[in-house]
Amino acid sequence: MTAPDGDRPGEGTPLLEVRDLVVHHGQLKALDVISFRVFPGEVYAIIGANGAGKSTLLRTIAGLHHPTSGSMLFEGNDITRLRPERRATAGIVMVPEGRRLFASLSVEENLQVGATYARPGPWTLDRVYELFDWMKGRRNQPAAQLSGGEQQTVALGRALVANPRVLLLDELSLGLAPVVVQRIYGMLPQVLETGLTVLLVEQDVSQAMRVASHIHCLLEGRTTLEGRPADVTAEQVEAAYFGLNGAASTTQPSEGSEA
Amino acid sequence: MVWVNAMIQGLLVGGLYALFACGLSLMFGVMKVVNLAHGDLAVVAGYIAIGIIFVTHVPVLWSFLIVVPVMAALGYALQRTLIQTALDRSVLTTLIVTFGLSVVVENGLLQFFSANTRGIGVGLSLVTASLNIGSQIQIAYLLVVIFAAAVVVLLGLQYFLSRSKYGRLIRAVADDREAAQLAGADYRHVFGIAAALAFGTVALGGVAYGMYSQLAPTTGTDTILLYAFAAVVIGGLGSLWGTLLGGVVLGVAQQIGAQINLSYEGLAGYLVFLAVLVIRPEGLTSRRAQS
Numbered sequence: 001m002t003a004p005d006g007d008r009p010g011e012g013t014p015l016l017e018v019r020d021l022v023v024h025h026g027q028l029k030a031l032d033v034i035s036f037r038v039f040p041g042e043v044y045a046i047i048g049a050n051g052a053g054k055s056t057l058l059r060t061i062a063g064l065h066h067p068t069s070g071s072m073l074f075e076g077n078d079i080t081r082l083r084p085e086r087r088a089t090a091g092i093v094m095v096p097e098g099r100r101l102f103a104s105l106s107v108e109e110n111l112q113v114g115a116t117y118a119r120p121g122p123w124t125l126d127r128v129y130e131l132f133d134w135m136k137g138r139r140n141q142p143a144a145q146l147s148g149g150e151q152q153t154v155a156l157g158r159a160l161v162a163n164p165r166v167l168l169l170d171e172l173s174l175g176l177a178p179v180v181v182q183r184i185y186g187m188l189p190q191v192l193e194t195g196l197t198v199l200l201v202e203q204d205v206s207q208a209m210r211v212a213s214h215i216h217c218l219l220e221g222r223t224t225l226e227g228r229p230a231d232v233t234a235e236q237v238e239a240a241y242f243g244l245n246g247a248a249s250t251t252q253p254s255e256g257s258e259a
Numbered sequence: 260m261v262w263v264n265a266m267i268q269g270l271l272v273g274g275l276y277a278l279f280a281c282g283l284s285l286m287f288g289v290m291k292v293v294n295l296a297h298g299d300l301a302v303v304a305g306y307i308a309i310g311i312i313f314v315t316h317v318p319v320l321w322s323f324l325i326v327v328p329v330m331a332a333l334g335y336a337l338q339r340t341l342i343q344t345a346l347d348r349s350v351l352t353t354l355i356v357t358f359g360l361s362v363v364v365e366n367g368l369l370q371f372f373s374a375n376t377r378g379i380g381v382g383l384s385l386v387t388a389s390l391n392i393g394s395q396i397q398i399a400y401l402l403v404v405i406f407a408a409a410v411v412v413l414l415g416l417q418y419f420l421s422r423s424k425y426g427r428l429i430r431a432v433a434d435d436r437e438a439a440q441l442a443g444a445d446y447r448h449v450f451g452i453a454a455a456l457a458f459g460t461v462a463l464g465g466v467a468y469g470m471y472s473q474l475a476p477t478t479g480t481d482t483i484l485l486y487a488f489a490a491v492v493i494g495g496l497g498s499l500w501g502t503l504l505g506g507v508v509l510g511v512a513q514q515i516g517a518q519i520n521l522s523y524e525g526l527a528g529y530l531v532f533l534a535v536l537v538i539r540p541e542g543l544t545s546r547r548a549q550s
Contacts, residue, residue, distance in 0.1 A: 062441060088443035096441060102434040105427070113431045116424060117443030162443060 013076065015040045015197050016061070016092070016166055021070035023053075023060050030056040032221040033070070038166065038214075043188070043198045045212035047205050049241060052218040054201040055097055058170050061199070062094040063087045075165070089117050091165035097174060099155040101143040107154055108139035114158035121163025122194045128157035131190060149180035156184070160191065167191070169200035173207060185211055205237060219243045260395040265518040267398060269511030273490075274406030275471060276506030278464030279483050280490035281413060281499060282457030288497035289433040289453040292342060292353045296361040298484030300458060301465030303364060304330050305474040306372060308379055308466045319381045320404075323466045327459045334458025335451040342454065343447055361480060368476035376478075379469035405467045409503065412460055417499055419456070429453050461487075489532040495542025504543055508535075 014037035023031040031053045038044045046054045059065045061072060063084030071080045079087055088094075102110050111125050129136040132153045138146075143154060152172060159167060173181040181204070188211055192198065202208040208215060209229045217225035217240040225232060225240035238244065279301065286292045294300075307329060308322040317325065337360075345356040381401065390398040420426035432439045432449045439446055461483075468474065468483065486509060494505025509528050516527020535543065 064437060064440075083445075084437075084440040085443050085445045088441055093443075094441050096438060100435050100438040100441075102431040102438065104434050105430055109427055109430075112424075113427055113439065113444070114442045116428065158442065 012039065014038060014073075015075060016199065017073040018057075018061065019071045019073070021057070021060065021072070022068045023056055023065055024068050025056070030221050031060070031067075031218075034218070034221075034223060035070075036216055036223075036226065038197060038199050040197050041192070041195070042213045043192065043200065043211055045208040045215045046199070046201045046218060047203070047208045047215055047237075047241065048218035050203065051220070053221040054203075054218055055170055057218070058094065058168050058199070058201050059096075062092060062096075062168055085117075088162060088164075089119070091119055091163075092168065093159045093162045093164035093166075094168035095152075095155045095159045095170060095172070097170040099148070099151045101146075101151050101154055101158070103142070103144040105143055106140050107135060107143055107146070110143050110154055110158050111139075111161055115161040118161055119163040119165075123160045123163050125161060128160055131160075131187060132157060149176050149184065152176060152180075152184055153187075156187075156191075164196065166197045166199055169198060169202075171201055171203060173202060173204045181207065205241060209237070217241055260393060261518060262515070264396045265514040266511050267396060268402070269514035270507050271398070271402040271406045271510070272471075272514070273503065273507030273510035274402075274409035275464065275467055276486050276490045276509055277409045277503040278405075278412060278460055278467060279487035280494070280502035280506055281416065282460040282464075283484075283487045284491045284494075284497060284499070284502050285416075285453055285460075286457045287491075289429055290338075290342075290346060290450045291350050292346065292357070294342075294457070295354065295357040295484065296364055296479075297357075297457075297461055297487060298479035298482070299361045299364040299368075300330065300333075300479070301461045301468065301483045302368065302474055302476065302479040304462035304465035305379060305469035306368065306377070308469060309377055309474075312379065319379060319470075320385070322379070323463050326466055327462050330462035331455040331459035334454040334456075337458075338451045338454030339447060343450065346450075361484075365476050365479060372476065374475060374477075376473035376475040377469070378473045379466060381470045385470075401471060405471060408463065408467065409506075412463065413499055413503055416456065416460070420499075425449070425452050486528075489528060491542075493532060493535045493543060495545035498542065498544045501542055501544035508543070 016038040018034060018036050021031055021034045022029065034057060046057060048054050056065060060067055063082060067080065071078055073079065074090060074092060079090065102113060105113065108125070111128060115125065135154070135157065143151065146154065172184055185207060188198070200208070212229055215227065215229055215232070216223065217237065219240065224243065225236060279298070283294060283297045286294050304326050308326045311317060311325055312319055312322050341356060341360065342353060345352040385401050388400050390400070420429060428439065428444050428449045429452065432444065432446045436446045464483070489509050490502050490505035492505065493508050494501030494503070508531060512531040513524045513528040516523035
C-alpha cells in the first residue's frame, strides 16, 4: 500500500482511506461516491455549504451512519463494519457537532469518560488542563453550565484524552463567536505537535483554508474540489462551494507544478 | 398516639417500597425502559429464596446474598438479549416485550407453584419482636432491618453511580448514548450493568416482602409493580432518593388510611399518588421546574 498519491507524493501509507462511499438518508442520497485519503500529520478539511453532506461523511467515518456501499480503511484495516465504540478505541475519535457533552456530568467527569477507554499516548487530564488553563479551576462544575466556547474546548479535551490517531472535528465553529473560534483553532498546532492527524468539517471556508493542509469541497454529496489550499484559487473554491458556472461537474482543479 | 404509630409504620414500610422502586427508576432513567415485569422479577427472587432456604438451609436472613447476585446476572442477560432487541426496534416495543415477560413469568409461577401464598419464614423472633414505646407504638424489628437495608442500598447505589467508572458511564450513556459511543463505551454493556443493578435491588425487595408479608404469583403486578410506580411518580422520575421519599409518602398515606378504616389502606395511597400527579406531576424531588 505504498503507491504514491497523485496529490501528495512521498507521504507514505494513508492513515485513513475512504473508497467510493455512498450514504443514504432514507431515500435521499447524502453522499455520492466519495473517495479520499488522509495521511499522517495532515489537517484534512472537508468544506461545503449546509446540506453538502460534510457531517454525514464524518459521522459515517465515526461509525454512526452505515454506508450503502463503499468502504473505509484505517491503518490499512477495513473498518466499514466496525461499531462506533470499536473505532474510537482503535483511534478514530470524533468531536461531534453541537459539542454533545454529558450535561449532568462535571467537566472532569466528561474528561474521565473520554479517558475510560483511552489508548496509551501523550494526552492525560493534566495535559488538557495545561492546554486550557481555565478548565482545572472549574473542573467540578456541571458541563451544562459552561458557555458554548468552553463546552467546545471540553468536548475537544474529552476527545484528546482518548489519545486518538485521527481526530474528527465536526463544525467546531458552529454557534460560536468568531473570537472564540479563532482561539480554539489557535490551539490546533499544539494538538498536532503530539502527532495527531486531524480530519475536520467546516462551514467557515476561510477558517478551514487557514488551518488545513488539504481541502476537499463537497456539494450536494459530490466532490467538487480537492487540493492544497495554496494550489486552489478563491474563485475555484467559491465555484466549488456554491456550484456556480457548472463547477459541480469539475472534480479536480488543474494541477500543474507545485506552488 | 395511634396516628404517630401509623406514621412510623408508614415510614418504615416506605423503605420496602423504595427497594421496589429504585430499580424501576434506574432502568427508566438510563435506557428509557419501563420494565413492566419489574414486580414479577421480585416475586421470582422471593421464590428462589424460598427454594434456596429449603434446599441448602442457609440462614433465612442471609439468603439474599445468593438471590441478589443471581437476579443481577439474570438482569444483565435479559437486558443484553430480550430487552436490547426490543430497544433496537423502539422504546415502545420494550413496553410490549416486558409486559409479555410479566405474563409469562406470572403464569409460569402459577403453573409450577400454584396460586397459594408463601412467606419466607424468618423465624418468630424477628417477625414478632418489636420495640414497644408505650402501649400503642410498636416498631417491628424486621421493618427496621428492611428500612435500614433500603437506605444502605440507596447509599451504595449513589456511591456507585457518582464515584465508580461504570457509574460514570451509566450517567454518561443516560445523558447521550451516541457521545458515549464516540468515547469508546459500548452502551449495550453499560445498559446491562444498569439492568443488573435494577434486578439486584428489586430482588432484595422481593425477598424482603416475602419476609414481611406473603408472596403469590400475582403479587408482582398487583402489589409490587403498582407500589413501585406510585413511589417513583411521587418521588420524581430519575431521582434515587426520590424513590425513598415517594415510598415513605406512599407508606404513610396507606397507614393513615388504614387507621381511619382498614379498607382505605390502598385507596389512601392512590389518592396521594393522584394528588401528586395533578399538583406536581414532575414529582416531589424533581429539580426541573415545569415550563
